Amino acid sequence: MAIEIANGKVAAFRPLGNDTADLQVGLISPQFVDLQVNGGGGVMVNSQPTPDGLRAIAAAHRSCGTGAILPTVITDSHDVIEAAAEAALATQGEPGLAGLHIEGPHLATERRGTHDAARIRPLDLKTVSLVERLRAANLPVMITLAPELADPDLFARLVASGAIVSGGHTQATAEETRTALDRGLGCFTHLYNAMPPMTSRAPGILGAALNSDAHAGIIVDGIHVTWDMIRIALRARPRKGLTFAVSDAMATVGGPNHFNLYGQKIFVRDGALINAEGSLAGAHIDLVKSLANLVNHVGLPLDEAIEMVCDIPCRVMGLPAPALPLGCAVTDLNILTNDFRKLDIS
Template sequence: MLIAAERLWTEGRLAEGLAVEADAGRIVALRPLGPDTPDLTVPLLMPGCTDLQVNGGGGVLFNADPTPEGIAAIAAAHHRLGTAQILPTVITDAPEVMEAAAEAVIAAMGQSGVAGIHIEGPHISPPRRGTHDPRFIRPLDERTMAVLRRLRSAQVPVLLTLAPELADPALLREAAGLGVVLSAGHTMATADQTRAAMADGVAMFTHLFNAMPQMTSRAPGVIAAAILSEGWCGLIADGIHVSAEMLSVALAARPRPDLCFLVSDAMPTVGGPDRFSLYGMEIHVENGALVNAQGSLAGAHIDMLESLRRLIAMTGMPQERAIAMATDLPRQAMGLPALSVAPGVPMRDLIALDGDLHLQDLPR
């Protein structure tokens, strides 16, 4: 089958006039279309998105089902919505839950759609815990370090979100030395504490603006330090967690335009029913937001392609830059190789989009 793309995402840019030859579910060639008549023409062909913060999907919460089967269900739900690879994200919970999640990801690394693990908490700041259960919050300790060593010995990419001001700097340095990507989040860190933590290995910021003290004229805090740094910043672009204006401010103020990426912070309602249980509390969708009984935000009800569309609508960002934030840049932040449109790549890892960036059917 010959598939022509009016635009095709390759090597970090949108190229025109290219076509993909596919056979038996895989790309066999990428070449100029030339005079050939394609079997199918699509407005945009690109690798599926990569999402570094996926708490759940398809009705499954990773914390509640930390098994290879739970991961497979979550990954499949996001794959149907245009995301090729995810980091299943386990949030603050009992140590046994984190350990089970780690073993599940180790077992699942061979299956499609799993790029590693994101451990978000429990080493966070209680005042900035959000919906994380305070019963399980604790400083970074040897038990978690053992989990990190186990994951890295199995060559699993690991993202760890923590409040760096509460962590032993020696443990931060050890974790970074293992190859764990350390991200500041759910934190009360000052700007000075943030810069010190970056010197100890923190290289990323989790859902910038959210679960952080807001910057003011005399207290720039972690947000200003993050924006002005060379660190990676994840952004939730649902229009609920962060306003369009603040997204634009953060993007404009970065020292380089390629240091921000999109995350969904998706919960089980993405590709699933409109409610689920977290720590024994019901979380439900209300006016597009996920809220608990008190009306507080509890994760996000959005997938990566919808995030991409909203980012462009809210900021006026060119499509090329926005696509990078959903594909190549999160992978660079984790040290993962880029997903490419190239010979040998399974067609299931590609997505076709129409002119409004909605999914089109693509032969697999």
């Protein structure tokens, strides 16, 4: 197919015919959608929970091929989480900012990963009321918590608000997970990571998640989860279209090779971000690289891989389906070579 571009916009889609294309590309698609973005462009949501902070993070990811993000505020004081919520409300409807992901602080300490143990606390009315206020303003919200530790009544209020309640950083058993699913748990946060290992007699939250019809995110950098385990997870789901890729990106994506988190300076080393305790501290990857990994390392067909970085995340959050309409700006597209390098033709 040929795409005709005039004045920086898509003017026509048509068969190539006998034309000679000006640019040889492997894939043209809408920009991707990432539901777990802690930072980018040298900025972390937690360190700069302001409208300008969220805009800077969105701009950094847009330059890497992700057109819409859920800025993700991780475990912190209620004041920081509330500031991030106010920033999300202030930027609601702006390009690239699709809502808010609150990851913690209502987690299992044993599975906290890089989250600050001193700031982890039970699900409380403050958080629930904040989420209800965001949802009353029609802001898409995902909240990650340990379902086995959540007060049932407060959990029910989160579900009733229309927020996507996601299980993560958790010690939940399979039975506890199935109970939470029955009560409205709708998603799982970064499969495998911050979850107990699945064994033959203790499937845990991971086994229950894989067998469920709920959506689940997964980090596709080959560091958080090996390629073999990603293949196993995708084959284990009841059907296609349930699992999506997230970056779990930190400030280093589109930014410098280090950032500060909870007073620690964390550097990129061999593609990984590791804190002083030896735990993974988020990821240094974007969704274009995740797409390449899904095709080249996991072995997915291109159409299934694109769904995981584009269509499925939109369905999870009730966002408009991605499209390539006539008249859209070239800057709204991902134009990739056959080896998934992003081309800039603006």
